[in-house]
Amino acid sequence: MNVSTASSTLSKSEQVYQRLRERIIDGRYTPGYRLILSSLAEEFKVSTVPVREAVRWLEAEGFVTYTHNIGAQVSGVDLSEYSNSMETLAILEAAATGLSAPHLTEGDLRECEKLNEEMIRLVESSNFDPHAYRRLNGHFHSRLCVACPNARVLSLMTAEAERVNIIRRSSLVFQEGWASESVQHHTHILDLIRSGAPRSELEYFVREHKLASLRFSLKEFPPHVITTEDSAP
Missing domain, CATH: 1.10.10.10 (Winged helix-like DNA-binding domain superfamily/Winged helix DNA-binding domain)
Known part of the structure; x- marks a missing residue:
């Protein structure tokens, strides 16, 4: 080539x-x-x-x-760097969602609902596909942030999300146990936006949603993808 x-x-x-x-x-x-x-x-x-x-x-x-x-x-997974990236992403994605929410149309919200419904079907399936779930999950959160008027926040968020997704794809840490809880969080996020909840309340929940994902991930990392420094006692 x-x-x-x-x-x-x-x-x-x-x-x-x-x-x-x-x-x-x-x-x-x-x-x-x-x-x-x-x-x-x-x-x-x-x-x-x-x-x-x-x-x-x-x-x-x-x-x-x-x-x-x-x-x-x-590179392998440096758990400290992964945690830092997830914490940064939690802050940026919460801000982007909060800024985007007032500008989202009913069509945007319906599209997010459809994506979440597809994720729910995957969770309820007897053959859960984590790759398909991650793809839908990424589309869901991207759609919520699509109307964010701050291009810099979006750019920083995209860079961190990309880095986090590399780790998730390589380690398969995003499993069914978290997915079943995550889709419930998604429903609540949409409810907050539709009800016109204060921006601070929406951002807090989105941030906690992302941090809950981090806590689950840290318990599930397979040893073979963790760098030597992090696996040392």
Whole structure:
């Protein structure tokens, strides 16, 4: 796959960076996956120079870890960083939802209800699909924030949500036990918006909803995706 044909406005390093980042985000590259520069250079039909630069950018963002004698690997789960990201996301998503709520239409709310109904069907199914649930859950919360007039808050929220979703996809921490409680929270959030509840009340509940998800996740992380530093006694 020749990256130079993908975009005439991006450098080769930027194109490789985008491709690698997409693969980490969508779960094709899971924690511990080795990024072998020569193999990637051959795949993308570039020299190792832009690949090395792209990997350095990913390392600076925390997506990749470089270890002596091993090389570059997709980062594992640092529980401290994950907690920080979730707490940050709780604050940002609550603010974005509170700012967005007065501008949401009945059509927006009905769409959120449909998404939550699909999640409820998944929860009640005998074959729960956590991947499908996470996708619907992401759409639900994004739709609630769609009318937020503060673009900076939305940008920061999206960046944190992306980082959190990488961890969730790679570790499968978002399981049915939390999902059954989460859909009830969603219903209450919609009720608060429809009733015109004070912004402070809505933001408080959205924030607590996200923090409850964090508390559940911390109990469910499988050991194989946790970084050595966090698994040490």
